[in-house]
Amino acid sequence: MFNFLKQVGDYAKDAAQAAKYIGQGLSVTFDHMQRRPVTVQYPYEKLIPSERYRGRIHYEFDKCISCEVCVRVCPINLPIVDWEFDKTTKKKKLNHYSIDFGVCIFCGNCVEYCPTNCLSMTEEYELAAYDRHELNYDSVALGRLPYKVTQDPMVTPLREFAYLPKGEMDPHDLPPDAQRAGKRPEELVAELKRTTVPAQPES
Template sequence: MFGKGLGKGLAITLKHALAMDITIQYPEEKPFLEDRYRGSLVYQYEKCIACGLCIKACPNRVLALETFVPEGSKRKQVARYTIDRQYCLFCNLCVEICPTATLYFSHDFELTQFRREDIKVVYLPPQPSPIVPAGIGGTEAPPEAAAAEPAPAPEEADKQPAPPPDTAEGAKRERQVEAMQAALTKNPQKILAKLVQDEEAIELLAAMLGKDTKLSSKLAELMIADRDKAQKLAAGLITKVRKASAAEEVKTDEPS
């Protein structure tokens, strides 16, 4: 009996001693991942039809979608798509329900960040690629564009000021703000729900923004640039409105 147990133990030891080592030297060596592995959730803007089915399917409210309707069109477009990866359950419900295969799980599993706000991924409308002359790099200008716009004379070319380097970035930001402003004007309650949880506060803030276009534009700009500042501005405006309402009620209750 003693010899049988000893032999069995030595057999197990010998088996592990001769087995192939499965340890990998991470991060220099990456592990093998199956095709079904669910890593980081990826969104493809060009495939999205802004149906919102993924938002309804998500049990943890990881996804957020903001849309707008451009002038002269009846089709909705995406103004902002947000994935808050820290709350994702990797349940795959959003991927399965998407009719255009816009969402999928990649093999990227390195999702850690130094700051919590960096975990959230925000997708914005892609910036159109600028047309640059051939020989400099990029896309060659089409012949129709070259024929429509003749080259300026050398004297005129010297007089023309060079465009600032941040023109493209500024134009992109301006388009994003306009899209957010349009969405905020059309359906303020839906957009403000991203900043405020109280339904009564949302109605108060929507009424205030409907009367003040300048304030609405400022809030839309902050929602694109810095969501935290937009939330602070919304909270301050709600506090201001409630204080004004309370003061009016006190004046009304006072005997004349």
């Protein structure tokens, strides 16, 4: 009799435990049913990268002076600047320039320190290739005008989640003038200028 009661007690305990776990699982499900979808229907929809996104590097051959600053500031000395000294003009003559995006860490140092601003970071992030050697971009590939999500007629551009109004999780059907959460960089700069006390001239 005692054994039977113990078995019933254990069974009831297991059933209660199972019901608790099922309830916990379903509570997560119900919680997600309340939320708005945050998925992007890639590649038909794409997020617009932020203003300071560090994507594929754009390079302007004509502005490059072969100074190799980009190589020296690169943490892995990645850019290849192939130049020769032209004895007639007594200047460096640039032959080739290349960056291997299979190795680049997109830190932006080369762009930051280039004295002629011939390097810039684009918002291009789709660099996938079947062969890793295809990621080694020469000056022609680097000079290609960057792809822009907003200029592709086949794609519906969506604003980045970080730029959505507070509490908004769905970028679909938002009016273009909807105020995003937080302040824009230019608003922060204007605020800083307003609050900075001008230096007093020395008498």
